[in-house]
Amino acid sequence: MISVLALDPAWWQQTFLIKVPIGLLAVLLPAGTIVYLYLFKAISFMQSRLGPMEAGPYGSMQLLAEVGKWLQKEDIFPTKADKFVFAAAPFVVLMSTFLLVVIIPAGPDAIFVDLDAGIYFAMAVSSVSVIGILMAGWSSANKYSLLGGIRAAGQLIAYELPLILAVVGVVIQAGTMNMQGIVLAQAEGEILGWGGIGNPFIFTQFIGFFIFMVAVQAELTQAPFDMPVAESELVTGYLTEYSGIRFLLFFIGEFASAAVFSAIAAVLFFGGWYVPGIDPTNDIFNVIGPLILAGKMMAIAFLIFWFRFTFPRFREDQLQRLAWKFLIPLSLANITLTGLLKVVV
Amino acid sequence: MATTESEQMAYIAAQAADARVNVEVETNEGMTLNLGPQHPATHGTLRIVAKLDGEKVVAAEPIMGYMHRGYEKLTEVRTYPQVTTLINRIDWLGSFANEVPFILAAEQLMEVEAPPRAQWIRTVLFELSRIANISLFLGDMAVQVGATTPVFYAFRDREFVLNQIERVTGGRFHPNFDRIGGIKDDLPKGWIEETGSVIGKMRDFCDEMEELVLGNEIFQARTRGIGVIPPNVALAYGLSGANLRGSGVDWDIRRDANVGLVYDEVDWKVWTHPDGDSFSRFWVRLQETREACNIIEQLLDGIPAGPIMAKVPLIIKVPAGEAYVATENPLGEMGFYVVSQGDLTPFRVKIRSASFSNISIAPWLLKGVFVPDIISILASLYFILGDIDR
Numbered sequence: 025m026i027s028v029l030a031l032d033p034a035w036w037q038q039t040f041l042i043k044v045p046i047g048l049l050a051v052l053l054p055a056g057t058i059v060y061l062y063l064f065k066a067i068s069f070m071q072s073r074l075g076p077m078e079a080g081p082y083g084s085m086q087l088l089a090e091v092g093k094w095l096q097k098e099d100i101f102p103t104k105a106d107k108f109v110f111a112a113a114p115f116v117v118l119m120s121t122f123l124l125v126v127i128i129p130a131g132p133d134a135i136f137v138d139l140d141a142g143i144y145f146a147m148a149v150s151s152v153s154v155i156g157i158l159m160a161g162w163s164s165a166n167k168y169s170l171l172g173g174i175r176a177a178g179q180l181i182a183y184e185l186p187l188i189l190a191v192v193g194v195v196i197q198a199g200t201m202n203m204q205g206i207v208l209a210q211a212e213g214e215i216l217g218w219g220g221i222g223n224p225f226i227f228t229q230f231i232g233f234f235i236f237m238v239a240v241q242a243e244l245t246q247a248p249f250d251m252p253v254a255e256s257e258l259v260t261g262y263l264t265e266y267s268g269i270r271f272l273l274f275f276i277g278e279f280a281s282a283a284v285f286s287a288i289a290a291v292l293f294f295g296g297w298y299v300p301g302i303d304p305t306n307d308i309f310n311v312i313g314p315l316i317l318a319g320k321m322m323a324i325a326f327l328i329f330w331f332r333f334t335f336p337r338f339r340e341d342q343l344q345r346l347a348w349k350f351l352i353p354l355s356l357a358n359i360t361l362t363g364l365l366k367v368v369v
Numbered sequence: 370m371a372t373t374e375s376e377q378m379a380y381i382a383a384q385a386a387d388a389r390v391n392v393e394v395e396t397n398e399g400m401t402l403n404l405g406p407q408h409p410a411t412h413g414t415l416r417i418v419a420k421l422d423g424e425k426v427v428a429a430e431p432i433m434g435y436m437h438r439g440y441e442k443l444t445e446v447r448t449y450p451q452v453t454t455l456i457n458r459i460d461w462l463g464s465f466a467n468e469v470p471f472i473l474a475a476e477q478l479m480e481v482e483a484p485p486r487a488q489w490i491r492t493v494l495f496e497l498s499r500i501a502n503i504s505l506f507l508g509d510m511a512v513q514v515g516a517t518t519p520v521f522y523a524f525r526d527r528e529f530v531l532n533q534i535e536r537v538t539g540g541r542f543h544p545n546f547d548r549i550g551g552i553k554d555d556l557p558k559g560w561i562e563e564t565g566s567v568i569g570k571m572r573d574f575c576d577e578m579e580e581l582v583l584g585n586e587i588f589q590a591r592t593r594g595i596g597v598i599p600p601n602v603a604l605a606y607g608l609s610g611a612n613l614r615g616s617g618v619d620w621d622i623r624r625d626a627n628v629g630l631v632y633d634e635v636d637w638k639v640w641t642h643p644d645g646d647s648f649s650r651f652w653v654r655l656q657e658t659r660e661a662c663n664i665i666e667q668l669l670d671g672i673p674a675g676p677i678m679a680k681v682p683l684i685i686k687v688p689a690g691e692a693y694v695a696t697e698n699p700l701g702e703m704g705f706y707v708v709s710q711g712d713l714t715p716f717r718v719k720i721r722s723a724s725f726s727n728i729s730i731a732p733w734l735l736k737g738v739f740v741p742d743i744i745s746i747l748a749s750l751y752f753i754l755g756d757i758d759r
Contacts, residue, residue: 071521167402171424171740247515248587256410256513257744336587337515339741340424 047136050125054283054321055276060087061322062329063279070333094275097268104165105265113163114266114273116156121277123149124284129203131297131313132305142203143195146288147188150243153281154180157252160274161262172261175340176252179242182347183249187239189355193232193362194225194292207296211304221300226293228365231358233293235351237327240285242343244278246328248335249343282328283321290320399427402740406435410513410744413754415728419735419743426743429735431728436758444718449475449685452715454545456705459722460756461542463502463699465494465534468547471718473629474694474707475549478687483629486675487551492630493564493668494534494546495696496661500571501530502699503658506751507578510651513748514591514741519582526574529567536560549685551678561669568662575659583648583655592647596734596746599645606733607726610701611657612750615650617643622697630696635667647749654751686713700724700756720759724752 064086068075076083101107127142129135139145154177161173195201198209206225213223226233242249253261263274290296297313298304309316338346405416414435420427440459444452456471457464469491476482483491508523531541536557538544546553582588598608603616613620621639623632640656642649687709695704701723708717727750734750735743 071518072525073521167400171402247517250515251741254515254741256515257741259409333516333518335516336511336582336585336591337741338587339591339739341739342590 047125051122051280055280056087058279058283058325060084062326067329067333091272094268094272099268099270102165102265106163109159109163113156113160114270116159117153117277118273120149120152121280121284127203128287128291129207129296130317131310134310134313138204141201143191143201147191151184157262164265166265168258168264169262172252172258176245176262179249179252179343182344183239183242186235186347186351186355187243189352189359190232190235190239191292193229193358196362196366197225197228203291207291207298208304210295211298222295222298224293224295229293231354235355236289238351241328241331244282244285246332248338250337251340254337282325286321286324287317289324290317294320415754424740426735426738429732429743431731433757436754438759440759441718441720444715446714448713449549449687453547457543457545458755459759460698460700460753462505462753463498464542465498465544465546466698467703469495470694470696470703471705472547472549474692474705475687477692477694478690478707478709479549481550481679481681483551483679484676485673487677488631489668489672490552490556493665495630496665497530497534499661499699500658501527503654504574506654510748511582514588514745519578522577526570529570533564533567550681555677564669568666572662575655579655583651589648591745592651594646595742596647596749597645598734606730608730609723609726611650611653612701612727614641615653616645617641622695622702628694635664637664647745650749686711698723700751700753701727722756722759724756728752728757
């Protein structure tokens, strides 16, 4: 069976009927895993408590119970809300996540769309979520939501720039914007003439990785950059008026985005679906590639949630200062250095 | 001043109308944000009305009274021993500490003094409730600036202290243990040794909080230079406790105006911090928790033997007179002004609670800060709603 899959792996790519469920799975499964493993369990252990224990073995069915709860709840629209915008906002946010999943390679052929400018596309569609959040904040007719939405817009736009600039270093080194090309460049690269483990860009682009992760933390509005949803100040910011299924959509969007950004980081800095020791052209990667990518993704996602539950929250002006006065100059320096080394070496 | 009843009513109505105008009318100069009475950061039902320009606060005003329970009036229909049941619900986190000043005031009126052993045990429990109270502040302050984890450590470790209080008094939160002329029961067997180990745990907790919260760069960025109270302003607004000492005023009732507790017997230090900002208030409270550990440890070594109750009549009738006793409670100065007319019940009790004065500085302090700083400044002032509204 595996050999059949491995020999003719592109068959599932062709059919729309198979693509859609796999796409849904690729968004929901990592999001659910992250919620259970990190948000429910790992964090509980860090905070010296057990987390959910009753629903299923070790509370593993808790998320299903929560989803069931949200589905049953009334979908409340505030009286003064702009109904259409209010209803559409969660879908805009979720759309951004789904568009991001499209370009992530999980194997040599296991990719939805192999765009030549894949990472460029990713950076572009990741900004779409800002619009959804702004829509949610504005249409809720709630002052906390408004403050949260405006904060989110300012923050996401400010951190778009370091995010893109951090990626530029990788693109220069790989010589391509194609996501598969970036993976292959790492798989076939050499560290000082030794090609034993390829050349994961984390070794050369560690500054880029640091900036990327900080910017991702801000893009995902996780602590220490969670002022758009700061629960001790703004109740829950732009989410305040949402309930039921629309809140669930935002919730999925948040954690699926965490998964997707972790996967992009895994592709850019840790070689994506590649593991050393196997020829990257080997078709076996179409089968084990998704698992390898998922493993790397989960490791990076752990960082995101570890930081989230460790640090206090910045203030809005401090966040902007960090972006414009520290991260952007640092990433520009990183690009300059990468470019110089690329020319010299 | 309004003198007749109708004038008074008119005055109150005008006040109420003013409050309504402040809250409801939107001006062109910005937005009125109504924080509370139901808001995650108000520790209960404090309401803050803030006029905003963008995220900057133009004016902010705390509106109190959503949890007014009328304790001052209720004490007038309760006998003296019954009053402690009520008043330990004022500052519900350090409840034993609430009972002490009232009992001391009543003792002053009756001219009885608790035997030394009772005084020592009182002081130990007083300091234990200080640790139980402030340890929660150390975690809660971190929550208010956005770190979710420390408060769980605070709840976890506070439980050890509450267990010790429970073993002596029978109540975790509301001990109702202090009596006129002494205390209700003696210490249980092995309690002193256990408390010693709990003190060790609380020291570790303080170290943990110092590393996790106080040493964190983001926490410092959020609190340093924020909400600065100069010493003269702190005194003018009647601040007390760590808020006052955080502004560099070296005043502690335990040292400077001690009544009835045995702080003179131990070697301890009053901590002050010159900056007067949110950070210094946190710092002072952290050091005070450590100092409380030191005090308890020294007291446990030398609890004298002897009776725990002085000779008091079975039915307590307090002779006519007036007495005011204040103690340095976890939140600051708490004073009871007791007027007796020789009855079974007090004629009038005026409660001077720390949080009420501490929160009164909020309009002055919140002018010109950002919305997130409202929360962090209020958290650093550290009030308990029951202590504000009584």
